[in-house]
Amino acid sequence: VSQLTQTARTTFGRHRERGGHDRELLHAILDAGTICHFGIVMDGAPMVVPTVYGRDGDTVYLHGSVASRSLMAAGGGIDICMTVSLVDGLVLARSVFEHSVNYRSAMVYGRSRLVSDAAEKLIALRAVTDHVCPGQWDYARRPSKKELAATTVIALPLLEASSKVRDSGPGDSDGPDRDLPIWAGVLPIRTLFGTPIDDPAAARPIDTPAHVSGLVGLATEDRRAPLQR
Amino acid sequence: VSQLTQTARTTFGRHRERGGHDRELLHAILDAGTICHFGIVMDGAPMVVPTVYGRDGDTVYLHGSVASRSLMAAGGGIDICMTVSLVDGLVLARSVFEHSVNYRSAMVYGRSRLVSDAAEKLIALRAVTDHVCPGQWDYARRPSKKELAATTVIALPLLEASSKVRDSGPGDSDGPDRDLPIWAGVLPIRTLFGTPIDDPAAARPIDTPAHVSGLVGLATEDRRAPLQR
Numbered sequence: 155v156s157q158l159t160q161t162a163r164t165t166f167g168r169h170r171e172r173g174g175h176d177r178e179l180l181h182a183i184l185d186a187g188t189i190c191h192f193g194i195v196m197d198g199a200p201m202v203v204p205t206v207y208g209r210d211g212d213t214v215y216l217h218g219s220v221a222s223r224s225l226m227a228a229g230g231g232i233d234i235c236m237t238v239s240l241v242d243g244l245v246l247a248r249s250v251f252e253h254s255v256n257y258r259s260a261m262v263y264g265r266s267r268l269v270s271d272a273a274e275k276l277i278a279l280r281a282v283t284d285h286v287c288p289g290q291w292d293y294a295r296r297p298s299k300k301e302l303a304a305t306t307v308i309a310l311p312l313l314e315a316s317s318k319v320r321d322s323g324p325g326d327s328d329g330p331d332r333d334l335p336i337w338a339g340v341l342p343i344r345t346l347f348g349t350p351i352d353d354p355a356a357a358r359p360i361d362t363p364a365h366v367s368g369l370v371g372l373a374t375e376d377r378r379a380p381l382q383r
Numbered sequence: 384v385s386q387l388t389q390t391a392r393t394t395f396g397r398h399r400e401r402g403g404h405d406r407e408l409l410h411a412i413l414d415a416g417t418i419c420h421f422g423i424v425m426d427g428a429p430m431v432v433p434t435v436y437g438r439d440g441d442t443v444y445l446h447g448s449v450a451s452r453s454l455m456a457a458g459g460g461i462d463i464c465m466t467v468s469l470v471d472g473l474v475l476a477r478s479v480f481e482h483s484v485n486y487r488s489a490m491v492y493g494r495s496r497l498v499s500d501a502a503e504k505l506i507a508l509r510a511v512t513d514h515v516c517p518g519q520w521d522y523a524r525r526p527s528k529k530e531l532a533a534t535t536v537i538a539l540p541l542l543e544a545s546s547k548v549r550d551s552g553p554g555d556s557d558g559p560d561r562d563l564p565i566w567a568g569v570l571p572i573r574t575l576f577g578t579p580i581d582d583p584a585a586a587r588p589i590d591t592p593a594h595v596s597g598l599v600g601l602a603t604e605d606r607r608a609p610l611q612r
Contacts, residue, residue: 163426163428163430188484188572189468189470189484189486191420191422191433191466193420193422193429193430193431193464194429195424195427195428196392197392198424198462199392199462199464200422200423200424200429200430200462200464201422201429201464201490201492202421202422202429202431202465202466203466203490204466204468204488206484233427233429235422235428235429235430235431236431237420237431237433239418239420239433241417241418241574243577244515244516246516246519246523246579246595247523248523248524249523249526249530250512250519250520250523250524250525250526250530251527251533251534253512253515253519253523255417255418255515257433261430261431263428263430283479283482286482286484287473287475290475290482291479293565294476294477294478294479294565295478295560295563297478297479297480298480301478301479304480305480323580323582323583323584324582327582327584327585331524332585334524336522336524336589337581337589337590337591337592337595338582338589339579339580339585339591340579340580340582341516341576341577341579341580342577342578342579342580343417343575343576343577343603344574344577345470345572345573345574345575346573346574346575347570347571347572348570348573350475350568350569350570351472351552351569351570351571352566352568353552353556354552355556356556356561356567356568357561357562360565360566360567361566362566363566366475366566366570369570374572
């Protein structure tokens, strides 16, 4: 198992049994998510922005108009924390105190880099596009030079990162509360693709491509499965 | 419509047509989410942490062990940005450039306050518990004095905040790309509750309570619906 460098801020305080630093788990969580929340410091205060992202090997690419503004203002890299969280279920215990959430989350820290090279920008946009909808890069019209120039992309290396997973039942199943006449268990949560809605402004009817129709009813985290069949 | 105070950082740069400052929209987005991502500044760098939250009127309460550590270190309030995002669908355009995501998001800025008063802590924990699973506060065993003391809760006033919504089709439906033989549209995404899993360690079988079984198959954002019937 390939291990990530461990630093003070990726060392776990509470619930260290839930934490990990292996690269495979990190990649799996990043690949399973749809959006991330990235944090930057703006005028001394934190700012947390949701955006799409993609992964190419050990680099994460973010669509980053907000971050890129401060990045350009700083004239170089800025500190970023990028977090991806998947909620897998509500953990309903007998006591309010033991309530929890089953989740998988990944936190990536690092200095961001504005991607300016056209070739890397294409790699980045392919990663983002195919992360969100696998197969879409080969299907849609690729960016023109002008569009490429108008798109801001930020790169973040997967160097300093940690993953955290909770995947178990209520925490009061072995204490005195176990005998209370209160139901306890896990209420799963799943995020699924629905049925595609054709653009009502389309010039003529066009069949939904297979890489899109293959997603219907699938969990968003399994979106790569149809291509792997 | 009650308007929130508008500041530089809650004034929209890009896509201002998607932004809003009314309190009703803010409340609706906050009430529809399950977790938030809050950002704090730790040793000068941003840190983004997922956690559960709840709303009581114009105050948001967060479970905040990480934030509370730095809050206590700072000996008072710290700057927080709390973001809640709901992904409603992938917007698949003809051109990669016009790809987007339909979403609802809320960003709340402010100085946090550590909740130490026991009565307010109970209000906060009720808000968080019933936010995640409505009806659960009246069903589960309430926190003891010791448990209450061991729980860290952070309050954030809903004063400086903005909401953003994208809910439309592909952006290239009226340009030259409209005639390309490429399907375009929206692939909806929904987050649903599954079937409850009994705690296998339970001492004896207990029926799933109605406020939990009523959630099965429901979108998480509609979790208040069964109680409102």
